[in-house]
Amino acid sequence: MLLAIDVGNTQTVIGVFDRERIVHHWRIATESHRTADELALVFAGLMGQAELRFDRQVTGVALSSVVPGATEALREMCEQYFHFDPMVVGPGMKTGLIIQTDNPREVGADRVVNAVAAYARFGGPCIVLDFGTATTFDAIGPGGEYLGGAIAPGIDISTRALTSAGALLRTIAYAEPRSVIGKTTVEAIQSGVLYGFAGQVEGIVRRMRAALDAEAPVIATGGLAAVIAPISDVIDHHEPWLTLEGLRILFDRNAAEA
Numbered sequence: 001m002l003l004a005i006d007v008g009n010t011q012t013v014i015g016v017f018d019r020e021r022i023v024h025h026w027r028i029a030t031e032s033h034r035t036a037d038e039l040a041l042v043f044a045g046l047m048g049q050a051e052l053r054f055d056r057q058v059t060g061v062a063l064s065s066v067v068p069g070a071t072e073a074l075r076e077m078c079e080q081y082f083h084f085d086p087m088v089v090g091p092g093m094k095t096g097l098i099i100q101t102d103n104p105r106e107v108g109a110d111r112v113v114n115a116v117a118a119y120a121r122f123g124g125p126c127i128v129l130d131f132g133t134a135t136t137f138d139a140i141g142p143g144g145e146y147l148g149g150a151i152a153p154g155i156d157i158s159t160r161a162l163t164s165a166g167a168l169l170r171t172i173a174y175a176e177p178r179s180v181i182g183k184t185t186v187e188a189i190q191s192g193v194l195y196g197f198a199g200q201v202e203g204i205v206r207r208m209r210a211a212l213d214a215e216a217p218v219i220a221t222g223g224l225a226a227v228i229a230p231i232s233d234v235i236d237h238h239e240p241w242l243t244l245e246g247l248r249i250l251f252d253r254n255a256a257e258a
Contacts, residue, residue, distance in 0.1 A: 003043075003058045004247040005074060005086075006110060007065035009133040010156070011223055014043070015244035016052065022241055022248075024050045027223065032069035036076035043077070054081070060255070061086035062247040064109040087251050089113055094254050099146045107146065110243055111138050117246030118219045119144050122237070125212045127205060129235070130243075131155060131222035135197070137204050139212060147212075150204055155224045159193050174227045198232045205234045 002017040007030055015025040026046050034042070044054035061078050063086045065071040071088065078086045087093075089109040095116055101107055110130065118128045119140050128138040131154065138149040153161075155174070163171050172189050180195055182188030205218055220228070220235045221242035229238040239245075 001057050002060045004062045004244045006243045007067050007070045017248050032067050036073050039077045040081050062251040064089040064113045066108050097146045101148050113243050113246035115140050115146050117242045125214045125216040127216050127218045129220045131224035139208050201232050202234050
């Protein structure tokens with residue numbers, strides 16, 4: 001079985017694949033100070049709940065990470081407990097994408113992985129939105145070219161900044177208010193956050209479609225995609241495990257090359 005791990009700044013998403021099918025998935029907090037042994041306990045516990053043997057059933061590990069400390073600890077975990085190296089997304093890997101940015105090494109591993117999965121499933125051109133610590137917008141061309149994108153502050157970061165800076169503002173749940181015209185402080189914040197970010201998404205997507213000169217489908221992923229997808233009229237597909245699927249594709253592609 002393949003263990004796919006996507007380490008983000010805030011959360012780490014984990015999936016287990018049986019060939020091409022994802023059979024289990026989990027989402028945990030990213031803690032960059034964890035050691036290899038601590039990570040092994042976490043992974044063994046999660047897999048044990050699914051009646052999987054951490055030390056016997058994992059035959060490959062695909063890793064995408066934007067947190068260097070976590071990357072090294074996960075490498076060490078694989079060496080100690082699996083006795084093989086993980087496939088780590090990075091420069092030089094066979095992705096199948098033509099990265100057309102000024103400096104391809106600047107493009108985050110998660111954005112490359114998302115683009116691989118989106119192009120494999122939906123073809124091009126398409127636009128990928130990832131709602132995580134940041135909200136990222138990535139444009140993929142008709143032939144699988146990674147064209148670039150946009151990065152905006154994430155929903156959770158922005159909301160926490162607002163409520164921590166305002167003495168009388170409250171922490172909110174990410175739920176639609178009764179009306180766009182909020183009748184309470186909480187509803188007013190919910191309206192501003194949810195419809196404000198939906199408007200941001202729609203504005204950037206409209207401009208990207210114009211730049212692509214195509215009505216490119218929009219694929220949303222990330223922990224907070226479920227908050228915006230139902231209230232935005234430009235999101236065509238919600239794929240919560242898109243990044244894990246991209247890791248599986250890259251693992252298969254590079255294993256075949258090797």
